[in-house]
Amino acid sequence: MTVARFWRENSSRYNLVGVKCGNCGKVFFPPRTICPECRRLSIGKMEPYKLRGEGEVFTFSIVHDAPSQLELQKPYIMAIIEMTEGVRITAQIIDCDPAEVHIGMKVRATMRKIREEGASGIIHYGYKFIPVTK
Amino acid sequence: MDVGIVSYGAYIPRYRITPQEIGRVWGTDGEAMSRNLFIISKSVPSPDEDVVTIAVEAARNMMKRSTVDPAEIGSLYVGSESHPYAVKPTGTIVAEAIEAAPDLTAADFEFACKAGTAAIQCCMGMVGSGMIKYGVAIGADTSQGAPGDALEFSASAGGAAYLIGRDKLIAKINKTCSYTTDTPDFWRREGAHYPSHGGRFTGEPAYFKHVTSAAKKLMEEMGTTPGDYDFAVFHQPNGKFPVRVAKQLGFTEEQINAGLLTPFIGNTYSGAVPLGLASVLDIAKPDQRIFVVAYGSGAGSDAFDITVTPAIRKFRKEAAPSVRDLVENKKFLDYASYAKVRGKIRMKEASQ
Numbered sequence A: 001m002t003v004a005r006f007w008r009e010n011s012s013r014y015n016l017v018g019v020k021c022g023n024c025g026k027v028f029f030p031p032r033t034i035c036p037e038c039r040r041l042s043i044g045k046m047e048p049y050k051l052r053g054e055g056e057v058f059t060f061s062i063v064h065d066a067p068s069q070l071e072l073q074k075p076y077i078m079a080i081i082e083m084t085e086g087v088r089i090t091a092q093i094i095d096c097d098p099a100e101v102h103i104g105m106k107v108r109a110t111m112r113k114i115r116e117e118g119a120s121g122i123i124h125y126g127y128k129f130i131p132v133t134k
Numbered sequence B: 001m002d003v004g005i006v007s008y009g010a011y012i013p014r015y016r017i018t019p020q021e022i023g024r025v026w027g028t029d030g031e032a033m034s035r036n037l038f039i040i041s042k043s044v045p046s047p048d049e050d051v052v053t054i055a056v057e058a059a060r061n062m063m064k065r066s067t068v069d070p071a072e073i074g075s076l077y078v079g080s081e082s083h084p085y086a087v088k089p090t091g092t093i094v095a096e097a098i099e100a101a102p103d104l105t106a107a108d109f110e111f112a113c114k115a116g117t118a119a120i121q122c123c124m125g126m127v128g129s130g131m132i133k134y135g136v137a138i139g140a141d142t143s144q145g146a147p148g149d150a151l152e153f154s155a156s157a158g159g160a161a162y163l164i165g166r167d168k169l170i171a172k173i174n175k176t177c178s179y180t181t182d183t184p185d186f187w188r189r190e191g192a193h194y195p196s197h198g199g200r201f202t203g204e205p206a207y208f209k210h211v212t213s214a215a216k217k218l219m220e221e222m223g224t225t226p227g228d229y230d231f232a233v234f235h236q237p238n239g240k241f242p243v244r245v246a247k248q249l250g251f252t253e254e255q256i257n258a259g260l261l262t263p264f265i266g267n268t269y270s271g272a273v274p275l276g277l278a279s280v281l282d283i284a285k286p287d288q289r290i291f292v293v294a295y296g297s298g299a300g301s302d303a304f305d306i307t308v309t310p311a312i313r314k315f316r317k318e319a320a321p322s323v324r325d326l327v328e329n330k331k332f333l334d335y336a337s338y339a340k341v342r343g344k345i346r347m348k349e350a351s352q
């Protein structure tokens, strides 16, 4: 069964569904059609794989010069999160003061509004990360 | 056939503001407002939160505590008066986010503050008739009062989700009944940003009449008295009304305390009774009995008689935050920050 038949963009964005290479076992997010290491050997073996949504901050930066969509949230935190599955994801960290974020901080995925296409357009939802409190 | 609660989950945004801080800006006596409404603080959603994200978080917390396969969910209803879209159901996004899509029916419910309990009743009927195996009912809101209006002191955000089924019940719903009339106590016209209310009309002929009528009807049908229940949860537009209605009906403060959240998080509208019940289920023990009455302006009340089952002992409550955890995870805002995050300040049109 092809990945394309499984893969739906919303499911991927809402539920962190990536793919796992059936040849070497490496996990990728966002999903890709072939494994960059196994190449031909991975064809037809890339299976949907749902990440657990847990990870830690690999690196981050505090953004003061925000695009208009994020004007109300600035200063905000953008980070590269290393997920427990080994894959790295770039995302916003929320419910966290910029002074409190640090490398190695444990975070988990949640769903928030990412972007609105104006006042009458579609609302895009997707993953952001919040600190694990306990 | 038994029908009841298989799992539940809650969510409350982290920001809070006090009536004193709101009063300071509008020249209102915030201290007196706080006393009169019995509200110490209210929850405020972040700019990237809405009913969809609150419903998703509550529903995911519900699923984390349960072993039910999301593919077995046959219906999903979200009750709210602040759905982000006028046309495009909140439930479609929530169903996708908990991986219950596509083999289910979904719809959004509206009945002021009781849309969530109406959703529970609907799921009960579908589960009880054998039409579906499990149903999800969610009550969530991010309500706003016009700046300076009395509603601004109480309107807040939060929600809770319930998985309704026939097996693996942690609480059996023994009976539900409703009381509905055409009462213009509170309304919002299509396209209007803030709601309107009939002032004094919101008290006696609306809230108290409907809540007591549904409550008395339920106890009459069940042959019970207030003393038969360990807990009672009443709709709580402020901290005062539920206390007064409990007293009128003969319930004690001890019975209602566990489910009384409005003093700490404000009026979460459709989220209020679902959250109050979740807070009770967080601490309830087998065989304890819970009395619940929701109220929605317009107007109607839904009443429930619930008995906790021994399965609650093995229920994985700790897999998701308790209502108390959510109430205590808070950050206070000043009014300027509150106005900013709630979009009360007119911004330059955002470009793409």
Ligand SMILES: [Zn+2]
Residues within 6 Å of the ligand: A021, A022, A023, A024, A025, A026, A035, A036, A037, A038, A039, A042
């Ligand atoms: Zn590979």
